[in-house]
Amino acid sequence: MEQAFELAALNPLVAVASPLLWLAARLNESLPVDDVGQFRARVMDDVSRFESHAMTRGVSPRLARVARYALCATIDDIILNTAWGGQSDWPAKGLVSTFYQETWGGERFFDLLGQLYGQPEENLDALELMALCLSIGFVGKYRVMEGGPAHLSRLRGELYRTIRRLRGPHERRLSAGFTAVDAPYRPPARMIWFWALSAAIVAALVVLHVVLGLLLSWRVDAAAERVAALSPAMPIFVGAPNLPDVPEPFTPQGELQTQLQRVQDAVATDIASGELEVVADGGDIVVRLLRASFPTGGTALGENEAPMLRRIAAALDPEPGRVTVIGHTDNVPIANASPTRNNDTLSRDRAASAAAMLQRFLSDPSRTSFLGRGDGSPIASNATAEGRTRNRRVEFRIPAEDATP
16 A cells, blocks of 8 residues: 555545555455445445545546546456355445446456556546556456456556556655765763663664565565566457356346447448457457458458448447457467467557548547457357357447446
Protein backbone atom coordinates (compact mmCIF):
# COMPACT_ATOMS: atom_id res chain seq x y z
CA MET A 1 0.00 0.00 0.00
CA GLU A 2 2.99 2.37 0.20
CA GLN A 3 2.62 2.73 -3.58
CA ALA A 4 -0.94 4.03 -3.17
CA PHE A 5 0.21 7.03 -1.13
CA GLU A 6 3.10 7.73 -3.54
CA LEU A 7 0.72 7.69 -6.52
CA ALA A 8 -2.05 9.71 -4.85
CA ALA A 9 -0.36 13.03 -5.66
CA LEU A 10 -0.22 12.16 -9.38
CA ASN A 11 -3.32 10.00 -9.79
CA PRO A 12 -6.76 11.31 -8.73
CA LEU A 13 -8.30 7.83 -9.08
CA VAL A 14 -5.83 6.37 -6.58
CA ALA A 15 -6.35 9.33 -4.25
CA VAL A 16 -10.13 8.80 -4.15
CA ALA A 17 -9.80 4.99 -3.96
CA SER A 18 -7.18 4.97 -1.17
CA PRO A 19 -9.67 4.13 1.66
CA LEU A 20 -11.08 1.18 -0.31
CA LEU A 21 -7.60 0.00 -1.35
CA TRP A 22 -6.44 0.18 2.27
CA LEU A 23 -9.50 -1.81 3.37
CA ALA A 24 -8.88 -4.49 0.71
CA ALA A 25 -5.20 -4.78 1.66
CA ARG A 26 -6.09 -5.35 5.33
CA LEU A 27 -8.74 -8.02 4.68
CA ASN A 28 -6.21 -10.87 4.45
CA GLU A 29 -4.65 -9.86 7.78
CA SER A 30 -7.74 -8.93 9.80
CA LEU A 31 -9.87 -11.08 12.07
CA PRO A 32 -13.27 -12.40 10.88
CA VAL A 33 -16.00 -9.76 10.61
CA ASP A 34 -18.58 -10.07 13.40
CA ASP A 35 -21.51 -8.58 11.48
CA VAL A 36 -21.10 -9.29 7.75
CA GLY A 37 -24.32 -7.47 6.84
CA GLN A 38 -23.27 -4.25 8.56
CA PHE A 39 -19.76 -4.51 7.08
CA ARG A 40 -21.21 -5.01 3.56
CA ALA A 41 -23.51 -2.00 3.96
CA ARG A 42 -20.57 0.23 4.94
CA VAL A 43 -18.43 -0.96 2.01
CA MET A 44 -21.33 -0.53 -0.45
CA ASP A 45 -21.85 3.02 0.81
CA ASP A 46 -18.16 3.82 0.21
CA VAL A 47 -18.28 2.24 -3.28
CA SER A 48 -21.47 4.16 -4.16
CA ARG A 49 -19.80 7.48 -3.34
CA PHE A 50 -16.54 6.62 -5.12
CA GLU A 51 -17.70 7.32 -8.70
CA SER A 52 -19.10 10.80 -7.96
CA HIS A 53 -16.04 11.73 -5.87
CA ALA A 54 -13.74 10.61 -8.70
CA MET A 55 -15.56 12.76 -11.27
CA THR A 56 -15.28 15.82 -9.02
CA ARG A 57 -11.49 15.31 -9.22
CA GLY A 58 -11.63 15.54 -13.03
CA VAL A 59 -11.78 11.79 -13.82
CA SER A 60 -13.83 10.91 -16.91
CA PRO A 61 -17.12 9.02 -16.27
CA ARG A 62 -15.84 6.04 -18.30
CA LEU A 63 -12.67 5.60 -16.24
CA ALA A 64 -14.60 6.18 -13.00
CA ARG A 65 -16.99 3.33 -13.90
CA VAL A 66 -14.14 0.99 -14.83
CA ALA A 67 -12.30 1.83 -11.60
CA ARG A 68 -15.40 1.20 -9.49
CA TYR A 69 -15.86 -2.21 -11.13
CA ALA A 70 -12.20 -3.09 -10.49
CA LEU A 71 -12.51 -2.15 -6.79
CA CYS A 72 -15.71 -4.22 -6.40
CA ALA A 73 -14.09 -7.25 -8.07
CA THR A 74 -10.94 -6.90 -5.93
CA ILE A 75 -12.80 -6.72 -2.61
CA ASP A 76 -15.03 -9.67 -3.62
CA ASP A 77 -12.05 -11.78 -4.71
CA ILE A 78 -10.10 -11.20 -1.48
CA ILE A 79 -13.10 -11.74 0.83
CA LEU A 80 -14.22 -14.94 -0.92
CA ASN A 81 -10.77 -16.42 -0.38
CA THR A 82 -10.67 -15.73 3.37
CA ALA A 83 -11.76 -18.36 5.89
CA TRP A 84 -14.79 -16.33 6.97
CA GLY A 85 -15.81 -14.98 3.56
CA GLY A 86 -16.60 -18.35 2.00
CA GLN A 87 -18.74 -19.35 5.00
CA SER A 88 -20.83 -16.16 4.92
CA ASP A 89 -23.51 -15.08 2.44
CA TRP A 90 -20.96 -12.94 0.54
CA PRO A 91 -20.83 -15.34 -2.49
CA ALA A 92 -24.52 -14.61 -3.14
CA LYS A 93 -24.42 -10.93 -2.15
CA GLY A 94 -21.02 -9.74 -3.31
CA LEU A 95 -20.35 -6.25 -4.63
CA VAL A 96 -20.18 -7.24 -8.33
CA SER A 97 -23.41 -9.25 -8.16
CA THR A 98 -25.15 -6.44 -6.25
CA PHE A 99 -24.05 -3.49 -8.40
CA TYR A 100 -23.76 -5.20 -11.82
CA GLN A 101 -25.96 -8.34 -11.56
CA GLU A 102 -23.16 -10.64 -12.75
CA THR A 103 -20.82 -13.12 -11.09
CA TRP A 104 -17.76 -13.20 -13.34
CA GLY A 105 -15.80 -10.27 -11.88
CA GLY A 106 -12.63 -12.40 -11.73
CA GLU A 107 -12.69 -12.68 -15.53
CA ARG A 108 -14.27 -9.34 -16.48
CA PHE A 109 -11.50 -7.46 -14.58
CA PHE A 110 -8.89 -8.73 -17.05
CA ASP A 111 -11.14 -8.04 -20.07
CA LEU A 112 -11.39 -4.40 -18.96
CA LEU A 113 -7.63 -4.33 -18.32
CA GLY A 114 -7.04 -5.54 -21.89
CA GLN A 115 -9.27 -2.78 -23.30
CA LEU A 116 -7.45 -0.10 -21.28
CA TYR A 117 -4.08 -1.54 -22.33
CA GLY A 118 -4.91 -0.78 -25.97
CA GLN A 119 -4.45 2.97 -25.23
CA PRO A 120 -2.20 3.13 -22.15
CA GLU A 121 -1.44 6.87 -22.38
CA GLU A 122 -5.14 7.79 -22.27
CA ASN A 123 -5.94 5.26 -19.52
CA LEU A 124 -2.80 5.52 -17.36
CA ASP A 125 -4.62 6.48 -14.14
CA ALA A 126 -6.96 3.46 -14.38
CA LEU A 127 -4.05 1.14 -15.27
CA GLU A 128 -2.21 2.27 -12.12
CA LEU A 129 -5.30 1.62 -9.99
CA MET A 130 -5.70 -1.89 -11.45
CA ALA A 131 -1.98 -2.55 -10.89
CA LEU A 132 -2.49 -1.70 -7.22
CA CYS A 133 -5.48 -4.08 -7.10
CA LEU A 134 -3.18 -6.86 -8.38
CA SER A 135 -0.50 -5.90 -5.86
CA ILE A 136 -2.80 -6.14 -2.83
CA GLY A 137 -4.08 -9.59 -3.69
CA PHE A 138 -6.52 -9.70 -6.64
CA VAL A 139 -6.02 -12.97 -8.56
CA GLY A 140 -9.37 -13.59 -10.29
CA LYS A 141 -9.48 -16.19 -13.05
CA TYR A 142 -5.77 -17.05 -12.63
CA ARG A 143 -6.58 -18.67 -9.27
CA VAL A 144 -8.10 -21.71 -11.05
CA MET A 145 -6.10 -21.64 -14.30
CA GLU A 146 -3.27 -24.13 -14.84
CA GLY A 147 -0.04 -22.15 -14.56
CA GLY A 148 -2.09 -19.17 -13.35
CA PRO A 149 0.48 -17.71 -10.90
CA ALA A 150 3.17 -17.59 -13.60
CA HIS A 151 0.79 -15.93 -16.09
CA LEU A 152 -0.27 -13.40 -13.47
CA SER A 153 3.35 -12.61 -12.55
CA ARG A 154 4.20 -11.90 -16.19
CA LEU A 155 1.09 -9.73 -16.56
CA ARG A 156 1.97 -7.70 -13.45
CA GLY A 157 5.56 -7.26 -14.64
CA GLU A 158 4.48 -6.07 -18.09
CA LEU A 159 1.93 -3.68 -16.56
CA TYR A 160 4.54 -2.27 -14.14
CA ARG A 161 7.04 -1.67 -16.94
CA THR A 162 4.41 0.10 -19.07
CA ILE A 163 3.43 2.41 -16.19
CA ARG A 164 7.09 3.10 -15.36
CA ARG A 165 7.79 3.93 -19.03
CA LEU A 166 4.88 6.39 -19.23
CA ARG A 167 5.39 8.00 -15.79
CA GLY A 168 9.18 8.21 -16.10
CA PRO A 169 11.73 7.64 -13.31
CA HIS A 170 10.65 8.85 -9.86
CA GLU A 171 12.66 11.21 -7.66
CA ARG A 172 14.92 9.13 -5.40
CA ARG A 173 16.33 11.94 -3.22
CA LEU A 174 14.65 12.55 0.12
CA SER A 175 14.75 16.33 -0.42
CA ALA A 176 15.13 17.61 -3.98
CA GLY A 177 15.77 21.23 -2.90
CA PHE A 178 18.15 20.63 0.03
CA THR A 179 21.21 22.89 0.26
CA ALA A 180 23.77 22.58 3.06
CA VAL A 181 24.41 25.60 5.27
CA ASP A 182 27.95 26.96 5.12
CA ALA A 183 28.64 28.02 8.75
CA PRO A 184 31.73 27.69 10.98
CA TYR A 185 31.70 25.22 13.84
CA ARG A 186 31.46 26.69 17.37
CA PRO A 187 32.10 24.11 20.11
CA PRO A 188 29.87 24.40 23.22
CA ALA A 189 31.35 26.02 26.30
CA ARG A 190 29.00 24.44 28.85
CA MET A 191 25.97 22.15 29.26
CA ILE A 192 28.09 19.02 28.85
CA TRP A 193 25.27 16.90 30.25
CA PHE A 194 22.92 18.11 27.51
CA TRP A 195 25.34 17.09 24.78
CA ALA A 196 25.95 13.73 26.44
CA LEU A 197 22.22 13.01 26.48
CA SER A 198 21.93 14.13 22.87
CA ALA A 199 24.81 11.84 21.89
CA ALA A 200 23.08 8.90 23.59
CA ILE A 201 19.85 9.62 21.71
CA VAL A 202 21.73 9.91 18.43
CA ALA A 203 23.51 6.61 19.10
CA ALA A 204 20.16 4.92 19.75
CA LEU A 205 18.77 6.35 16.52
CA VAL A 206 21.83 5.12 14.61
CA VAL A 207 21.33 1.60 15.96
CA LEU A 208 17.65 1.76 15.01
CA HIS A 209 18.59 3.03 11.55
CA VAL A 210 21.03 0.14 11.02
CA VAL A 211 18.45 -2.44 12.10
CA LEU A 212 15.74 -0.98 9.87
CA GLY A 213 18.23 -0.72 7.00
CA LEU A 214 19.05 -4.41 7.27
CA LEU A 215 15.35 -5.32 7.29
CA LEU A 216 14.71 -3.09 4.28
CA SER A 217 17.69 -4.58 2.41
CA TRP A 218 16.32 -8.07 3.00
CA ARG A 219 12.92 -7.09 1.62
CA VAL A 220 14.47 -5.36 -1.43
CA ASP A 221 16.58 -8.44 -2.22
CA ALA A 222 13.52 -10.68 -1.99
CA ALA A 223 11.56 -8.37 -4.30
CA ALA A 224 14.47 -8.22 -6.77
CA GLU A 225 14.56 -12.01 -6.95
CA ARG A 226 10.85 -12.09 -7.79
CA VAL A 227 11.28 -9.42 -10.47
CA ALA A 228 14.25 -11.29 -11.97
CA ALA A 229 12.07 -14.38 -12.29
CA LEU A 230 9.74 -12.54 -14.65
CA SER A 231 10.03 -13.05 -18.42
CA PRO A 232 10.14 -9.54 -19.93
CA ALA A 233 10.50 -10.76 -23.52
CA MET A 234 7.26 -12.68 -23.50
CA PRO A 235 4.29 -10.57 -24.79
CA ILE A 236 1.22 -10.48 -22.61
CA PHE A 237 -2.11 -11.16 -24.27
CA VAL A 238 -5.06 -10.71 -21.99
CA GLY A 239 -7.80 -13.11 -23.00
CA ALA A 240 -10.70 -15.03 -21.54
CA PRO A 241 -9.83 -18.76 -21.31
CA ASN A 242 -12.38 -21.55 -21.25
CA LEU A 243 -13.10 -21.86 -17.53
CA PRO A 244 -15.29 -24.68 -16.17
CA ASP A 245 -18.65 -23.86 -14.60
CA VAL A 246 -18.45 -20.09 -15.06
CA PRO A 247 -21.98 -18.70 -14.54
CA GLU A 248 -23.42 -16.60 -17.32
CA PRO A 249 -23.56 -12.83 -16.57
CA PHE A 250 -26.93 -11.28 -15.94
CA THR A 251 -28.06 -9.78 -19.26
CA PRO A 252 -31.64 -8.85 -20.19
CA GLN A 253 -32.28 -11.15 -23.12
CA GLY A 254 -34.77 -8.89 -24.84
CA GLU A 255 -32.32 -5.98 -25.26
CA LEU A 256 -29.37 -8.22 -26.16
CA GLN A 257 -31.42 -9.96 -28.84
CA THR A 258 -32.51 -6.59 -30.24
CA GLN A 259 -28.92 -5.35 -30.53
CA LEU A 260 -27.76 -8.68 -32.00
CA GLN A 261 -30.55 -8.51 -34.57
CA ARG A 262 -29.56 -4.95 -35.56
CA VAL A 263 -25.98 -5.99 -36.30
CA GLN A 264 -27.09 -9.18 -38.11
CA ASP A 265 -29.52 -7.24 -40.30
CA ALA A 266 -26.78 -4.74 -41.26
CA VAL A 267 -24.55 -7.50 -42.73
CA ALA A 268 -27.24 -10.02 -43.69
CA THR A 269 -25.89 -10.42 -47.25
CA ASP A 270 -22.39 -11.30 -46.01
CA ILE A 271 -23.81 -13.75 -43.46
CA ALA A 272 -25.79 -15.48 -46.22
CA SER A 273 -22.64 -15.78 -48.37
CA GLY A 274 -20.70 -17.38 -45.50
CA GLU A 275 -18.17 -14.55 -45.27
CA LEU A 276 -19.32 -13.39 -41.80
CA GLU A 277 -20.88 -14.72 -38.61
CA VAL A 278 -22.57 -12.52 -35.99
CA VAL A 279 -23.07 -14.13 -32.58
CA ALA A 280 -23.47 -13.22 -28.89
CA ASP A 281 -20.53 -14.49 -26.83
CA GLY A 282 -19.77 -13.87 -23.13
CA GLY A 283 -21.54 -10.51 -22.88
CA ASP A 284 -20.20 -9.29 -26.26
CA ILE A 285 -21.59 -8.99 -29.78
CA VAL A 286 -19.03 -10.66 -32.08
CA VAL A 287 -18.68 -10.18 -35.86
CA ARG A 288 -16.41 -12.95 -37.21
CA LEU A 289 -14.56 -12.44 -40.51
CA LEU A 290 -14.09 -16.07 -41.58
CA ARG A 291 -12.34 -15.78 -44.95
CA ALA A 292 -9.96 -12.86 -44.61
CA SER A 293 -7.51 -12.61 -47.54
CA PHE A 294 -4.17 -12.67 -45.73
CA PRO A 295 -1.19 -14.05 -47.68
CA THR A 296 0.31 -17.27 -46.33
CA GLY A 297 2.25 -16.30 -43.19
CA GLY A 298 1.58 -12.61 -43.99
CA THR A 299 -0.13 -9.94 -41.94
CA ALA A 300 -1.40 -7.26 -44.35
CA LEU A 301 -5.14 -7.50 -45.06
CA GLY A 302 -5.82 -7.37 -48.78
CA GLU A 303 -7.36 -4.16 -50.16
CA ASN A 304 -10.10 -6.29 -51.71
CA GLU A 305 -11.47 -6.68 -48.18
CA ALA A 306 -12.12 -2.91 -47.89
CA PRO A 307 -15.82 -3.14 -49.00
CA MET A 308 -16.40 -5.88 -46.41
CA LEU A 309 -14.71 -3.79 -43.67
CA ARG A 310 -16.81 -0.78 -44.73
CA ARG A 311 -20.02 -2.81 -44.17
CA ILE A 312 -18.76 -4.08 -40.80
CA ALA A 313 -17.94 -0.50 -39.75
CA ALA A 314 -21.42 0.65 -40.83
CA ALA A 315 -22.96 -2.09 -38.65
CA LEU A 316 -20.84 -1.26 -35.57
CA ASP A 317 -20.69 2.55 -35.86
CA PRO A 318 -24.12 3.25 -34.26
CA GLU A 319 -23.53 0.77 -31.41
CA PRO A 320 -21.95 2.06 -28.15
CA GLY A 321 -18.68 0.90 -26.57
CA ARG A 322 -15.16 0.11 -27.75
CA VAL A 323 -14.47 -2.08 -30.78
CA THR A 324 -11.87 -4.72 -29.95
CA VAL A 325 -10.29 -6.45 -32.97
CA ILE A 326 -8.92 -9.91 -32.10
CA GLY A 327 -6.80 -12.09 -34.38
CA HIS A 328 -6.88 -15.91 -34.22
CA THR A 329 -4.89 -18.69 -35.93
CA ASP A 330 -5.00 -22.46 -36.14
CA ASN A 331 -2.47 -24.58 -34.25
CA VAL A 332 -0.11 -25.15 -37.19
CA PRO A 333 3.31 -23.55 -36.39
CA ILE A 334 4.73 -20.95 -38.79
CA ALA A 335 7.27 -22.53 -41.11
CA ASN A 336 10.88 -21.27 -40.72
CA ALA A 337 9.73 -18.84 -37.98
CA SER A 338 12.20 -16.91 -35.86
CA PRO A 339 12.09 -17.41 -32.06
CA THR A 340 10.04 -14.20 -31.73
CA ARG A 341 7.71 -14.99 -34.62
CA ASN A 342 4.90 -17.38 -33.74
CA ASN A 343 1.14 -17.74 -34.00
CA ASP A 344 0.63 -15.25 -31.15
CA THR A 345 2.54 -12.45 -32.89
CA LEU A 346 1.05 -13.39 -36.28
CA SER A 347 -2.50 -13.12 -34.90
CA ARG A 348 -1.71 -9.80 -33.24
CA ASP A 349 -0.21 -8.30 -36.43
CA ARG A 350 -3.22 -9.44 -38.46
CA ALA A 351 -5.56 -7.91 -35.90
CA ALA A 352 -3.60 -4.65 -36.16
CA SER A 353 -3.96 -4.67 -39.96
CA ALA A 354 -7.72 -5.31 -39.75
CA ALA A 355 -8.13 -2.61 -37.09
CA ALA A 356 -6.27 -0.08 -39.24
CA MET A 357 -8.56 -0.76 -42.21
CA LEU A 358 -11.68 -0.63 -40.01
CA GLN A 359 -10.62 2.78 -38.63
CA ARG A 360 -10.84 4.24 -42.14
CA PHE A 361 -14.62 3.75 -42.11
CA LEU A 362 -15.54 4.50 -38.46
CA SER A 363 -16.74 7.96 -37.46
CA ASP A 364 -14.58 7.66 -34.30
CA PRO A 365 -11.41 5.67 -35.11
CA SER A 366 -10.17 6.03 -31.52
CA ARG A 367 -12.80 3.49 -30.40
CA THR A 368 -10.68 0.61 -31.70
CA SER A 369 -8.06 -1.53 -29.99
CA PHE A 370 -6.54 -4.85 -31.04
CA LEU A 371 -4.86 -7.94 -29.64
CA GLY A 372 -3.88 -11.46 -30.71
CA ARG A 373 -4.80 -14.78 -29.15
CA GLY A 374 -2.93 -17.13 -31.44
CA ASP A 375 -4.46 -20.62 -31.37
CA GLY A 376 -5.74 -20.23 -27.80
CA SER A 377 -9.47 -19.74 -28.60
CA PRO A 378 -10.54 -22.22 -31.31
CA ILE A 379 -14.18 -22.39 -32.44
CA ALA A 380 -13.70 -25.69 -34.30
CA SER A 381 -11.44 -28.74 -34.15
CA ASN A 382 -7.90 -28.25 -35.47
CA ALA A 383 -7.85 -31.93 -36.43
CA THR A 384 -9.51 -31.21 -39.81
CA ALA A 385 -8.71 -28.77 -42.61
CA GLU A 386 -12.22 -27.33 -42.40
CA GLY A 387 -11.84 -26.73 -38.65
CA ARG A 388 -8.45 -25.06 -39.10
CA THR A 389 -9.95 -22.78 -41.77
CA ARG A 390 -12.68 -21.64 -39.34
CA ASN A 391 -10.12 -21.04 -36.61
CA ARG A 392 -8.07 -18.69 -38.85
CA ARG A 393 -10.32 -15.67 -38.35
CA VAL A 394 -10.54 -12.06 -37.22
CA GLU A 395 -13.22 -11.01 -34.70
CA PHE A 396 -14.70 -7.56 -34.11
CA ARG A 397 -16.16 -7.37 -30.58
CA ILE A 398 -18.36 -4.72 -28.96
CA PRO A 399 -19.85 -4.94 -25.46
CA ALA A 400 -23.52 -5.89 -25.30
CA GLU A 401 -25.73 -2.97 -24.30
CA ASP A 402 -26.06 -4.04 -20.64
CA ALA A 403 -22.63 -5.69 -20.27
CA THR A 404 -20.55 -2.51 -19.87
CA PRO A 405 -20.19 -1.34 -16.22
